[in-house]
Amino acid sequence: MTGRLTPFLVALARDPELYAAWIRQPEAVMVWAGLDAEERAVLHSRDQDRIYQALFRPPSAAAAPPWSIDGGVPSSASAAGTAVYWGSYAYPPVTVTLPVTPAPPSSPSAPFA
Amino acid sequence: MNLTFDERLVAVGTGIRTVGQLTGEALAWIKRADKVLYVLSDPVSERLIHDLNPTGAESLQHFYVENKVRREIYEQMIQLTLGYVRSGRVVCLAVYGHPGVFAFPTHESIRRARAEGYQARMLPGVSAEDCLFADFNIDPGSAGCQSYEATDFLVNRRITDPSSHLILWQMIVLGDSTYRWQVDSPPAMRQFIARLTQQYPPDHVVYVYEASIFPGVEARIEPVTIAQLGQVRYTTMSTLYVPPCVAPRADLQLYQSLGIPLG
Structure with a gap:
């Protein structure tokens, strides 16, 4: 555990651009944010109790220093792909590239009944 | 006349799921307030409040004690809130969910603040x-x-x-x-x-x-x-x-006289 789980969720709450990127590519964005395998597994589990408990777990001794929203772009996010604008997640705002999976063709939206 | 915001007390909700349900105006008041008194249900929303307002955030959670009468808990929250309002601070009372849904201290704090002549407002949230x-x-x-x-x-x-x-x-x-x-x-x-x-x-x-x-x-x-x-x-x-267990009993005569189609 790196201790980055709570700040990552806080960043999602503050920044809809980041949230949108996470919805599109959860794993890539979590890697980019510096979450370790255990933290990513916690969020992948979709288990509320497990997430809740993980938020109280202290970072392991070998963990990187606490994550900062002012930090630069981790190298893990440098694979070729579509540019993502991170809005207020990183300040000053930066543009990074992430691996991209092609989006499915959009279905025509039905008008509200 | 210039636009001014004279509120001394604003009650906001962070939604049930703060990630995604915190409204823009709630976020703005949390940032602007001198004091943010909060009752929240998870460490993410608590951390968010402290990030948004590092010097003004103060938890009310310590008032909750197992087996304590809830009315007494709420009264202590209200007294603390009004104390800060009276001292001249702009206070944001932030609770999880909607601040006006099953949230006695928010309603009562606003009522009492208004009775004392302070501008007070509640902003809707996701309940x-x-x-x-x-x-x-x-x-x-x-x-x-x-x-x-x-x-x-x-x-x-x-x-x-x-x-x-x-x-x-x-x-x-x-x-x-x-x-x-x-x-x-x-x-x-x-x-x-x-x-x-x-x-x-x-x-x-x-x-x-x-x-x-x-x-x-x-x-x-x-x-x-x-x-x-x-x-x-x-x-x-x-x-x-x-869920409902029976269909409503339609007044067929009224349906007919009003020209409302059945079904």
């Missing part, structure tokens, strides 16, 4: 009921909807319509005026089941519902018959949803 409508895919406009605090429903013999949706809140403190974190069976469950079965069959399926507080997580939706309600685990987040 558990809003989440319930979304998670169950039900529309209160389709069958009507009645909503009661569970103890109120029981002890005040509320008249309900079994052709409507029925939502009963705060199951964990059913028949109990003290604060609880988690119970296996609320004390008045036997009477509660008896009351429901006056209008619903004992095998009518109802749902213990808890909206999810984290993104990507499904809500807890536990189907159970009314007769089995005493065998379910309830937490502070538990709400009971009772």
Whole structure:
């Protein structure tokens, strides 16, 4: 555990651009944010109790220093792909590239009944 | 005339799932306030409040003590809030969910602040009921909807319509005026089941519902018959949803005279 789980969720709450990127590519964005395998597994589990408990777990001794929203772009996010604008997640705002999976063709939206 | 914001007290909600349900205006007032007094349900929203307002954030959670009378807890929160307002600070009272839904201290703080001449305002948030409508895919406009605090429903013999949706809140403190974190069976469950079965069959399926507080997580939706309600685990987040068990009784003559098509 790196201790980055709570700040990552806080960043999602503050920044809809980041949230949108996470919805599109959860794993890539979590890697980019510096979450370790255990933290990513916690969020992948979709288990509320497990997430809740993980938020109280202290970072392991070998963990990187606490994550900062002012930090630069981790190298893990440098694979070729579509540019993502991170809005207020990183300040000053930066543009990074992430691996991209092609989006499915959009279905025509039905008008509200 | 210049635009000014003279509010000394603003009550906001962070939603049930802060990640995604915190409104823009709530966020703005949390940042602007001199003091942010908060009651929140998870460490993410607490951390968010401190990030948004590092010098003004102050938790009210310490007022909650197991077995303490809730009215006393709320009064202490109100007194602290008004104390900061009287000292000239702009106060934001931030609670999870909607600040006006099952949130006595927010309503009462605003009432008293206004009575003392201060500008006070409540901003809407996302309540558990809003989440319930979304998670169950039900529309209160389709069958009507009645909503009661569970103890109120029981002890005040509320008249309900079994052709409507029925939502009963705060199951964990059913028949109990003290604060609880988690119970296996609320004390008045036997009477509660008896009351429901006056209008619903004992095998009518109802749902213990808890909206999810984290993104990507499904809500807890536990189907159970009314007769089995005493065998379910309830937490502070538990709400009971009772679907209609009968169709409404249409007044065919009125339908006809008003020219409303049936169906």
